[in-house]
Amino acid sequence: MKASPTQQADLLSLSNLDLEITRSRVALAGLTSGEAFTELRAAQRDAAGSLIDSRNQLDSVELELKRAEADLALVEQRIEKDNQRLNQTSSSKDAQGIQAELETLKKRKSELEDLELAVLEKKEAAEAAYKTILGDKQTIDEELAGKEAANETEIMKLRSGLDLITQQRAQEASRTDAELLALYEKKSARGVAVGRLLNRECGACRMTIGATALAEITALPQDEIATCPDCQAILVR
Numbered sequence: 001m002k003a004s005p006t007q008q009a010d011l012l013s014l015s016n017l018d019l020e021i022t023r024s025r026v027a028l029a030g031l032t033s034g035e036a037f038t039e040l041r042a043a044q045r046d047a048a049g050s051l052i053d054s055r056n057q058l059d060s061v062e063l064e065l066k067r068a069e070a071d072l073a074l075v076e077q078r079i080e081k082d083n084q085r086l087n088q089t090s091s092s093k094d095a096q097g098i099q100a101e102l103e104t105l106k107k108r109k110s111e112l113e114d115l116e117l118a119v120l121e122k123k124e125a126a127e128a129a130y131k132t133i134l135g136d137k138q139t140i141d142e143e144l145a146g147k148e149a150a151n152e153t154e155i156m157k158l159r160s161g162l163d164l165i166t167q168q169r170a171q172e173a174s175r176t177d178a179e180l181l182a183l184y185e186k187k188s189a190r191g192v193a194v195g196r197l198l199n200r201e202c203g204a205c206r207m208t209i210g211a212t213a214l215a216e217i218t219a220l221p222q223d224e225i226a227t228c229p230d231c232q233a234i235l236v237r
Contacts, residue, residue: 204233
């Protein structure tokens, strides 16, 4: 098949556009797959789970503190009432009984105060842990949101560029001889259809062409289509 040097150069340009379209589509597939965020999203899920566990633990400690405070309040009320009864009684026997009960209540109050202090310390530790985990999750959320936004911007750029290249490709294909285009499309289905001959190397498959085959190629008229003996791509000389 014959093709002018200009037509052959146009085929090389068409091939370059097809390569760029392929690269853009591969890049788009990678960006839209979400695989780049797999680790971050897993970390986000883990942080969310840890945050729930930490919040539940903090709620449990707060409930424990409320119970301790309520128990302490009841004991203090009993002590106050017993003191009032002790001040009002004139019976030594009753006074001894009330005093014994007060001793028991004071001991119980001391135990509850110690418990309350211990629970307060647990609450402080639980609050600190919750704030740390919350901060970690917020950091992950912000990082993920930022990367997703940047990814979306890159996707839009690639799609816009791909649209332009596809339009350019369609225009170039429409200007190409139908028989020549059919040959190009047939070869494209098997791989890179066109490559420039650089010294002894095929620009399509990067194989070095033997001396005999190279001599046959260079002997062909400029308007005669030459092909690579290895990959059968059209060689633009």
